[in-house]
Structures are given as structure tokens and as C-alpha cells.
Amino acid sequence: MLRPFELCEPASVAEASELLLRHGEAARIYAGGTELILAMKEGLIHYDYLVNVKTVPGLAGVRLDADGSLRIGAATPHRVLERDPSVSERFPAIARMEADVANVRVREVGTLGGNLCFAEPHADPGALLQVFDATVRLERKGGARTIPLERLFVGPFETCLEGDELLTEIVVPPLAPRSAAVYLKFGFLERPSVGVGVAVTLADGHVADARIAVGSVGPVPRRMRDAEARLQDRPVADSEAALAEAGRIAARASDAITDLHGSAEYKEHLVGVLLRRAFQAALAAVAGSERR
Amino acid sequence: MNAIPMSVTVNGEAHALTVPPHETLIECLRDRLGLLGVKKSCDVQVCGACTVLVDDRPVSACTVLAFEARGKHVRTIEGLAHGDDLHPVQEAFVEHGALQCGFCTPGMIMATVALLAENPSPTADEVKHYMRGNICRCTGYKRIVEAILAASERLATGPRTTDGG
Numbered sequence: 001m002l003r004p005f006e007l008c009e010p011a012s013v014a015e016a017s018e019l020l021l022r023h024g025e026a027a028r029i030y031a032g033g034t035e036l037i038l039a040m041k042e043g044l045i046h047y048d049y050l051v052n053v054k055t056v057p058g059l060a061g062v063r064l065d066a067d068g069s070l071r072i073g074a075a076t077p078h079r080v081l082e083r084d085p086s087v088s089e090r091f092p093a094i095a096r097m098e099a100d101v102a103n104v105r106v107r108e109v110g111t112l113g114g115n116l117c118f119a120e121p122h123a124d125p126g127a128l129l130q131v132f133d134a135t136v137r138l139e140r141k142g143g144a145r146t147i148p149l150e151r152l153f154v155g156p157f158e159t160c161l162e163g164d165e166l167l168t169e170i171v172v173p174p175l176a177p178r179s180a181a182v183y184l185k186f187g188f189l190e191r192p193s194v195g196v197g198v199a200v201t202l203a204d205g206h207v208a209d210a211r212i213a214v215g216s217v218g219p220v221p222r223r224m225r226d227a228e229a230r231l232q233d234r235p236v237a238d239s240e241a242a243l244a245e246a247g248r249i250a251a252r253a254s255d256a257i258t259d260l261h262g263s264a265e266y267k268e269h270l271v272g273v274l275l276r277r278a279f280q281a282a283l284a285a286v287a288g289s290e291r292r
Numbered sequence: 293m294n295a296i297p298m299s300v301t302v303n304g305e306a307h308a309l310t311v312p313p314h315e316t317l318i319e320c321l322r323d324r325l326g327l328l329g330v331k332k333s334c335d336v337q338v339c340g341a342c343t344v345l346v347d348d349r350p351v352s353a354c355t356v357l358a359f360e361a362r363g364k365h366v367r368t369i370e371g372l373a374h375g376d377d378l379h380p381v382q383e384a385f386v387e388h389g390a391l392q393c394g395f396c397t398p399g400m401i402m403a404t405v406a407l408l409a410e411n412p413s414p415t416a417d418e419v420k421h422y423m424r425g426n427i428c429r430c431t432g433y434k435r436i437v438e439a440i441l442a443a444s445e446r447l448a449t450g451p452r453t454t455d456g457g
């Protein structure tokens with residue numbers, strides 16, 4: 001049973017921020033509520049005030065910028081990202097990842113901003129969006145900052161958001177020409193045990209850019225820059241050995257945790273397997289788009 | 293605690309209600325409106341027994357708050373049949389024996405109605421993907437998938453041109 005709370009419906013980000021400041025620890029942002037209400041029903045947490053961000057104008061929706069960046073309002077539900085034509089045409093890996101988050105009911109209601117701000121380690125978007133070098137816009141009354149998504153995650157269920165700050169927008173820059181991104185995950189419970197995102201850019205038969213991010217395995221989703229360096233500038237035809245090495249490095253760097261979703265060893269193994277498959281699928285996707 | 297006045301249409305009928313913010317949609321539908329076809333099982337958005345449609349979108353009534361339905365149309369299993377005249381999805385479930393204990397069935401059927409409104413001719417794989425969050429402990433799913441595919445054909449060719457609502 002839920003304990004009673006007060007619902008606040010601010011008309012602007014500034015007003016929402018002011019409510020958070022005024023009520024301090026007693027208040028929390030409420031978006032889809034798919035995480036928050038569950039935790040409150042369980043009695044794990046309680047807030048006297050929930051601040052609804054869905055009624056703040058302009059916080060939900062997706063649009064493409066003139067430079068090709070995807071701008072996603074924090075209160076945009078997963079289902080919108082799964083089905084929006086500009087996402088599936090320009091950022092197919094994101095649309096596919098979104099279509100496999102949770103189940104359709106959670107995707108209809110749960111938002112991307114809520115997913116990122118909850119910072120549950122077993123989640124998908126935080127890993128994939130990092131290979132796009134996504135940034136997030138954090139706003140409070142009288143100020144705003146934009147930081148790399150990578151820096152939002154501080155630990156399990158912990159972000160760098162200040163008490164009166166809201167996540168308002170996620171900005172995803174387009175990949176360079178001759179690039180593709182792929183996200184693969186594996187799990188046997190509701191949420192993923194392991195998720196690996198890869199983006200590759202090709203030039204003259206070489207890997208001009210390789211980006212790798214691993215999620216769900218350790219406390220926070222992370223870019224794997226040492227592993228990326230193994231693949232950088234390699235001839236595509238001769239990437240097999242480098243790929244295995246990159247897999248080992250990423251597995252070690254992922255800070256795998258033993259939990260209900262599997263042992264650390266098991267997850268490290270899966271990081272290598274999914275990294276190889278994702279990389280090869282990304283190469284095939286670039287080749288495929290050039291044949292068309 | 294603030295009370296929230298709201299108007300909501302449930303199965304075609306308009307209601308003016310006042311709900312506290314912490315009232316869940318399932319409490320509102322079952323306890324206030326007596327719609328006992330809405331089932332609660334897992335209570336954590338995993339099983340789908342509580343699936344109802346809010347403006348045609350499937351949601352977990354166990355966790356969505358009631359006030360979120362303000363100004364919207366809610367449909368439950370009770371809103372599908374016209375008297376003894378079953379909805380084509382209900383008919384398909386009966387004909388294909390797609391239920392045993394029946395506890396998951398209202399949610400299965402509501403999710404199917406949402407799926408077919410969005411994708412009138414799904415493949416078996418699309419059906420399985422969409423229905424992933426609706427769990428049945430009895431049937432083993434085979435007959436459920438068959439019933440959904442049959443319902444899709446029935447809706448495409450049958451006498452009713454709408455989804456029955």
C-alpha cells in the first residue's frame with residue numbers, strides 16, 4: 001500500500017526546482033513513476049511531496065536539430081522513442097534498444113529521463129547512449145549545465161544531480177558518415193545481466209573510430225577507452241585478435257559484480273562475447289548501408 | 293494530502309471522481325467502480341494481469357496512479373462485450389482454449405486489443421514480443437499466440453470494422 005503524499009504540478013522547470021529546494025529530502029521528482037511508485041509501494045522509500053514533471057510544458061518529445069542531433073526531452077516515454085520515425089531512421093540502434101526495454105506497459109509510461117536518473121545499474125539506455133557521446137542538460141532555478149552522460153552516473157542509484165536540479169534534455173549527436181552503432185544485451189530476469197554498446201566508423205578499410213560502452217555489469221555504465229584503443233586504426237580485415245583482446249580488457253574494466261543476474265566471471269565472459277558480436281554486427285551494418 | 297478532482301470515461305461511461313494522489317488505478321477501478329475483471333497478481337509491473345487501456349495504451353493498473361487517467365478514456369475487460377455478444381478477441385480466446393484458470397486472461401485480452409489496434413496483422417514473433425510482459429502460469433502460451441493470430445484475421449475480415457468498442 002502506498003502511504004499518502006502530496007502531488008505538486010509545477011508549470012515550469014524553475015517552479016519544479018523551487019519545490020525541490022523548499023521541501024528538500026521530503027520531495028522527489030515523479031515522471032512515469034514506474035520505479036518510484038514501486039519503491040514507495042514496497043515501503044523502501046517515502047516522500048511527502050511528488051513533483052510531477054510530465055505537466056511541465058516542453059519536457060516531453062523528440063526532435064532532430066539542424067546539425068542532425070537528436071534532442072530528447074527527459075519526460076519522453078520509451079515507447080515514443082521506439083516508434084518515432086526520426087529515431088528509427090537516423091538512430092536505428094536507439095529505436096531497437098528502446099523496443100527491448102522492459103515490457104510494453106513499462107515502456108508506455110516510463111521515461112528516458114526517469115531511467116537515467118534512477119541510475120539502476122541493470123538498465124540499457126545509459127550504456128548505448130554513451131557510444132554516441134550523448135550529453136545531458138541539467139537545470140535548476142537560475143542555472144543550467146550540460147555534461148557528458150558518462151558523468152551523470154556516480155554509483156548504483158546515484159547521480160551527480162544536485163537536490164534542486166532536474167534532467168531536462170538528452171542530446172545525441174549523429175555518428176560520422178560510414179558509421180554504425182549496435183547494442184546487444186543478455187539476461188534471464190526482467191532486467192539485463194549484461195549490455196554492450198558499440199559504434200564504429202570506417203575509413204579506407206580501417207577502423208577510424210571505435211567506441212565501446214558496457215552496462216549492467218558493474219555499478220555504473222561506462223565507456224571502455226582502453227578496449228577502444230585496441231581497435232582504433234586497425235585494418236578491418238585483421239580485427240579478430242584485437243577484438244578478443246578488447247573483449248578481455250573491457251571485461252576486466254567493467255567492475256563486474258556478482259548478484260542475482262549472474263556471477264562476476266559469467267558477466268565478464270558475456271562482455272567479451274557480446275562485444276565481438278556487436279562489433280561484427282556494426283561492421284556488417286556499415287557494409288550493408290553502403291550496398292544500398 | 294491533496295484530493296484531485298477528475299473526470300474520466302470508463303468503458304464509455306463518464307465519471308466525476310475525487311481521488312487522493314496515492315490511489316492506484318487498480319484501486320480506483322476495482323474498489324470505487326466495482327470493475328473486478330481487473331486482476332492484481334505480481335503488483336510490480338511484471339505479470340500483466342492488471343493490464344487496462346488508458347487512451348488505448350496498455351498500462352499496469354497496479355502501479356499507475358489513478359489521477360493519471362484524468363480527462364482520459366479507460367477500457368477494461370468489462371467494456372469489450374456488447375451484452376452476450378463477445379468481442380472478436382474474446383471469441384478467439386474461447387475458441388482456441390487460450391485459458392485455463394483465467395486469471396491472466398483479462399490482461400491478455402486487453403493487451404491483445406492494444407496490439408491489434410496498433411498492428412492489425414502481427415507475425416507470431418511480433419505477438420510474442422508485444423506480449424512478453426503478460427505472464428500465464430497455465431497454458432504454455434501456444435494457444436494464446438494462436439488465438440491472437442486468429443483474432444487478427446477475424447478483425448480484418450469479420451463483420452465488425454472497429455475493435456468492437
Ligand SMILES: Cc1cc2nc3c(=O)[nH]c(=O)nc-3n(C[C@H](O)[C@H](O)[C@H](O)COP(=O)(O)OP(=O)(O)OC[C@H]3O[C@@H](n4cnc5c(N)ncnc54)[C@H](O)[C@@H]3O)c2cc1C
Binds near residue numbers: 028034123166192
Ligand atoms: C518490470 C520492469 C522491467 C524493466 N526492465 C528494464 C530493462 O530491461 N531495461 C531498462 O533499461 N530498464 C528497465 N526497467 C526500468 C524502466 O526503464 C524505468 O522504470 C523507467 O524508464 C523509469 O522511468 P520513470 O519515468 O517511470 O521514472 P520514475 O519512476 O518517475 O523516476 C525514477 C527516478 O528518477 C527521478 N527522475 C525522473 N525524472 C527525472 C528528471 N527529469 N530529473 C530528475 N530526476 C528525475 C525520480 O525522482 C526517481 O528517483 C524496468 C522497469 C520495470 C518496472
Ligand code: FES
Binds near residue numbers: 355
Ligand atoms: S499485477 Fe500489475 S503487472 Fe502484475
Ligand code: FES
Binds near residue numbers: 392395
Ligand atoms: S490461464 Fe491461468 S494464468 Fe493464464
